[in-house]
Amino acid sequence: DTGVSQDPRHKITKRGQNVTFRCDPISEHNRLYWYRQTLGQGPEFLTYFQNEAQLEKSRLLSDRFSAERPKGSFSTLEIQRTEQGDSAMYLCASSLGGGAEAFFGQGTRLTVV
Amino acid sequence: AQSVTQPDIHITVSEGASLELRCNYSYGATPYLFWYVQSPGQGLQLLLKYFSGDTLVQGIKGFEAEFKRSQSSFNLRKPSVHWSDAAEYFCAVGHPSGTYKYIFGTGTRLKVLA
Numbered sequence: 001d002t003g004v005s006q007d008p009r010h011k012i013t014k015r016g017q018n019v020t021f022r023c024d025p026i027s028e029h030n031r032l033y034w035y036r037q038t039l040g041q042g043p044e045f046l047t048y049f050q051n052e053a054q055l056e057k058s059r060l061l062s063d064r065f066s067a068e069r070p071k072g073s074f075s076t077l078e079i080q081r082t083e084q085g086d087s088a089m090y091l092c093a094s095s096l097g098g099g100a101e102a103f104f105g106q107g108t109r110l111t112v113v
Numbered sequence: 114a115q116s117v118t119q120p121d122i123h124i125t126v127s128e129g130a131s132l133e134l135r136c137n138y139s140y141g142a143t144p145y146l147f148w149y150v151q152s153p154g155q156g157l158q159l160l161l162k163y164f165s166g167d168t169l170v171q172g173i174k175g176f177e178a179e180f181k182r183s184q185s186s187f188n189l190r191k192p193s194v195h196w197s198d199a200a201e202y203f204c205a206v207g208h209p210s211g212t213y214k215y216i217f218g219t220g221t222r223l224k225v226l227a
Contacts, residue, residue, distance in 0.1 A: 004156075033214075042117075042203050042217030043157070056214065091156060101147060102215065104157040 004105035006092050012111045013082055020078045021108045025094030032075050033102060034067055035091040043091055049075060082112045115140050117204055119218035126194050127226045134189040134221050136204030144206035146187040147215070148178055151201045160202075163187065164209075174198070199225045 005024040013019050025032045030051050035043035046065070047057040051072040060067070064082075069075040079086055089109050093102035118137045126132055138144065145164050149157040161172025168180040178189045187204060201222045205215040 006156075035215075040219070042205070042219050043215070045214045045216070048214065059214075093157075101159055101162050103159065104149070106156040109154070 004092055004094050004103055006090075006105040006108050008108055009106060010109050010111075012113060015082055015084060015112055017082055018078065018080045019082055019110060020076050021090055021092075021110075023075045023077070023092030023094075023105060025074070025092070026096075026103060027073075029094035029096050029103075030072070031095045031097060031102075032069055033093040033095075034075070034077050035093065035104075036061070037089040037091055037107070038087075046077075079110075082110075084112045086110060087112045115206070115216055117206055117216050117218035119202075119204055119221050121221045122219070123222050123224065125224040125226060128196050129193050132189075132191045132194045132198070132223070134202050134204075134223070136187045136189065136218060138185050138187065138204075138206050138216075140185075140206055142209055143182060144209055146178075146180060147205040147207065148172065148176070148187075148189045149203045149205060149217075150174075151203065151220075153200075157203065160189070194223075194225055196225045196227060199223055 007022045033048040034046040037043045047067050049069040064080045067077045089107045091107045093104040095102040116139045147162045148160040151157050160176050161170050163170050163180045171177050201220045203220045204218045207215045
């Protein structure tokens with residue numbers, strides 16, 4: 001296994017468009033997390049899944065943001081009607097249950113123009 | 114409120130010099146503690162972690178960190194810095210019952226002079 005994989009690595013989109021990012025966790029990891037990182041800041045927690053269940057989503061930034069993990073494997077993060085303020089690095093991480101460290105992917109850098 | 118403070122935004126050291134990056138946290142209980150490193154445009158790589166036990170933990174790339182409960186600190190150290198250590202370093206805390214959500218500090222950017 002090569003670690004957490006995110007696709008695409010970079011995305012440039014026009015304001016108002018919808019975007020979707022994909023994350024493939026480490027195969028045996030049942031927990032998957034999404035974070036957002038803006039310039040000069042540390043990552044900010046958005047949501048997490050245990051298997052296919054989304055257990056915490058209160059930190060999703062608005063109702064324009066949604067995440068899924070339909071079969072408990074890969075996950076997608078969708079942003080509808082993008083705004084310039086959505087420009088950031090979106091990081092995915094996975095872990096083997098609670099009490100274990102999270103391994104991060106390389107991130108998807110979103111630029112909204 | 115739960116928070117992580119990294120008081121140094123930028124640090125510059127000469128290659129071969131020692132390094133200490135500071136991290137203080139505010140948390141209701143003793144959390145799990147982590148240091149991650151991020152190179153430009155890249156994701157985060159775990160350097161080391163503290164869950165319990167020995168308060169001096171060893172990590173990869175020659176880094177170590179010491180947990181001090183009385184000071185709510187988890188400072189990162191390296192005795193001799195290499196040019197390849199130039200990156201951004203993040204301290205993070207997680208809940209001791211299950212690290213479903215990490216709280217990160219704002220990071221310290223390390224510059225290494227040749």
